[in-house]
Amino acid sequence: MRKLFLPLALLTASPLLSAARMDIDVEIPRLDVAEYHRPYVALWLEQDGRHVANLNVWYDIKMKDNEGEKWLKDMRQWWRRSGRTLEFPVDGVSAATRAPGVHNLTFSASDDALKGLQAGEFQLLVEAAREVGGRELLRIPLQWPIDQQQTGEARGSHELGRIAATLTP
Amino acid sequence: MKTFTKLGLLTLATCLSFSAHAHRSWMLPSATILSGDAPWVTVDAAVSNDIFYFEHFPLQIEGVGQPFARPGAQQPPQAADGKPAPQPMQRPRASLQIQRPDGSLAQPQFGNTGRYRSTFDVELDQKGTWKLAIANQGLFASYELDGERKRWSGKLEDIKAAIPAKADKLQVTRSSSRMEVFVTSGAPSEQVLKPTGKGLELAPSTHPNDLVQGEAARFVFLLDGKQAANVKVTLIREGIRYRDTLDEIELTTNDQGEFSVDWPQAGMYWIEAVSSMPVKDDSPVTQRRDSYTATLEVMAP
Numbered sequence: 001m002r003k004l005f006l007p008l009a010l011l012t013a014s015p016l017l018s019a020a021r022m023d024i025d026v027e028i029p030r031l032d033v034a035e036y037h038r039p040y041v042a043l044w045l046e047q048d049g050r051h052v053a054n055l056n057v058w059y060d061i062k063m064k065d066n067e068g069e070k071w072l073k074d075m076r077q078w079w080r081r082s083g084r085t086l087e088f089p090v091d092g093v094s095a096a097t098r099a100p101g102v103h104n105l106t107f108s109a110s111d112d113a114l115k116g117l118q119a120g121e122f123q124l125l126v127e128a129a130r131e132v133g134g135r136e137l138l139r140i141p142l143q144w145p146i147d148q149q150q151t152g153e154a155r156g157s158h159e160l161g162r163i164a165a166t167l168t169p
Numbered sequence: 170m171k172t173f174t175k176l177g178l179l180t181l182a183t184c185l186s187f188s189a190h191a192h193r194s195w196m197l198p199s200a201t202i203l204s205g206d207a208p209w210v211t212v213d214a215a216v217s218n219d220i221f222y223f224e225h226f227p228l229q230i231e232g233v234g235q236p237f238a239r240p241g242a243q244q245p246p247q248a249a250d251g252k253p254a255p256q257p258m259q260r261p262r263a264s265l266q267i268q269r270p271d272g273s274l275a276q277p278q279f280g281n282t283g284r285y286r287s288t289f290d291v292e293l294d295q296k297g298t299w300k301l302a303i304a305n306q307g308l309f310a311s312y313e314l315d316g317e318r319k320r321w322s323g324k325l326e327d328i329k330a331a332i333p334a335k336a337d338k339l340q341v342t343r344s345s346s347r348m349e350v351f352v353t354s355g356a357p358s359e360q361v362l363k364p365t366g367k368g369l370e371l372a373p374s375t376h377p378n379d380l381v382q383g384e385a386a387r388f389v390f391l392l393d394g395k396q397a398a399n400v401k402v403t404l405i406r407e408g409i410r411y412r413d414t415l416d417e418i419e420l421t422t423n424d425q426g427e428f429s430v431d432w433p434q435a436g437m438y439w440i441e442a443v444s445s446m447p448v449k450d451d452s453p454v455t456q457r458r459d460s461y462t463a464t465l466e467v468m469a470p
Binding site: 065066067069070071072073076077079080083084085 | 202204206208353355357379469470
């Protein structure tokens with residue numbers, strides 16, 4: 001009886017064994033411009049208008065003297081909500097900029113970032129800012145916890161392409 | 170030409186304290202919200218009719234470039250009788266205080282004073298909110314002597330000697346002015362927002378580097394550290410050359426000295442507040458006039 005009970009309890013109660021996850025497709029559009037720089041992109045979660053956690057921030061992490069951090073503030077909403085209080089680089093969040101194309105990111109429901117969510121609606125925000133280019137912010141409403149398969153999607157018009165989130169229990 | 174030079178210097182001398190007249194003094198920072206290790210801001214400082222356009226005089230600042238004088242103004246103009254005319258009233262250059270987030274002082278760098286503007290740079294070598302401030306005090310008198318209107322400025326103790334006892338309609342104004350700019354590297358901080366307790370000052374409830382279009386911001390004006398009711402506040406957004414009307418926002422502080430603004434558009438705003446009141450004490454001062462101006466940046470949402 002005891003032998004049976006323990007694994008069962010772990011399976012149902014422990015998020016560590018849960019395979020629940022959030023997959024995000026981020027499309028960086030190919031732009032026909034004379035001077036192209038890969039965009040800075042921030043992905044984060046909000047709930048009830050409040051910042052909950054950063055998922056990823058793509059910026060020029062390789063420039064000497066951390067010069068690449070100078071333009072982080074151009075992702076102005078993310079900068080105000082979170083960026084301005086951070087020390088860079090941020091472990092597990094700071095990452096290099098990415099080329100045009102579709103990039104798939106996966107976050108486990110047990111990741112620290114997602115664990116901060118309360119039950120109910122939350123939002124995935126994606127903000128992009130490009131040197132000598134524009135800035136764009138997209139938000140996708142989603143539900144927490146992940147009880148059933150969910151998808152959400154938003155489409156940018158200039159700096160971002162299709163952003164799709166898939167939540168799998 | 171002589172009159173023009175004289176007038177120009179007089180305007181320059183008085184506008185710092187009497188900014189409600191046509192000429193306004195202002196500082197315009199290149200940015201107010203910055204990221205990175207030690208970003209720089211560059212600041213323009215000028216005196217002009219139209220806000221944020223360079224068209225009249227540089228704002229002359231101690232330690233920023235060489236003092237500006239109009240070509241030809243070095244020679245004292247000749248009066249009609251051939252003797253040198255009295256020198257027009259000249260004031261020392263403004264004293265700029267650059268305060269780091271921890272309250273320590275920094276120096277302006279790469280300063281220059283040109284025909285229409287002064288410029289200087291500041292390296293933000295500390296995270297938090299910086300304050301750039303120019304504060305002035307002055308004493309001005311106006312009176313009539315034998316039907317002729319006269320002006321005088323100087324120190325309180327010199328007033329008796331300077332103004333004849335038979336002067337008519339004597340008005341003595343004690344004035345103070347304060348001009349401020351706030352810039353923030355990283356997260357906003359509060360230290361530099363503490364009032365000095367002198368003159369008219371802004372005590373922000375909403376941080377001055379956290380202003381966003383469509384969000385209401387709340388501020389309090391203090392006069393000598395006390396909440397200042399009934400102060401007239403004017404806000405003008407940049408870019409007036411490209412619109413037909415000034416679109417000024419005019420507000421008045423309430424009994425608690427508070428006012429709030431719902432920013433209609435993003436951009437740089439020039440804010441001016443003026444408090445004027447009669448003085449009834451034993452001194453020859455008949456009124457006081459305190460003004461505050463600042464350049465505030467409102468971000469797009």
